Amino acid sequence: MERFSLELLRPDDPDYSFDRYFIYNFATHEIEVNPGASPSDQSSAHTTIQIFQFNYPEKTTLRRHAWERWLRSPLQEQVLEDFPFRFILL
Secondary structure, three states: OOOOOOOOOOOOOOOOOHHHHEEEEOOOOEEEEOOOOOHHHHHHHHHHHHHOOOOOHHHHHHHHHHHHHHHHOOHHHOOHHHOOOHHHOO
16 A cells, blocks of 8 residues: 555644544544545545554554543543543543
């Protein structure tokens, strides 16, 4: 598979928003293409998911662990910046 594409999304782009391109599946902890996105945005999201292997099993496991840690932490100790994968918590 090609490791670069002009369709790759750049989270440092001022117009980038996770929710514009992706949805987070809390059941599987996978990152999925936002079905409400434009066809062009869906294509870019799909390409980005594939090239960066967002849903590789180890990555979904790490996201699940971060989510479970967030759920177990007392509300007063939930500092967003202390958690990896903050985008799922917003």
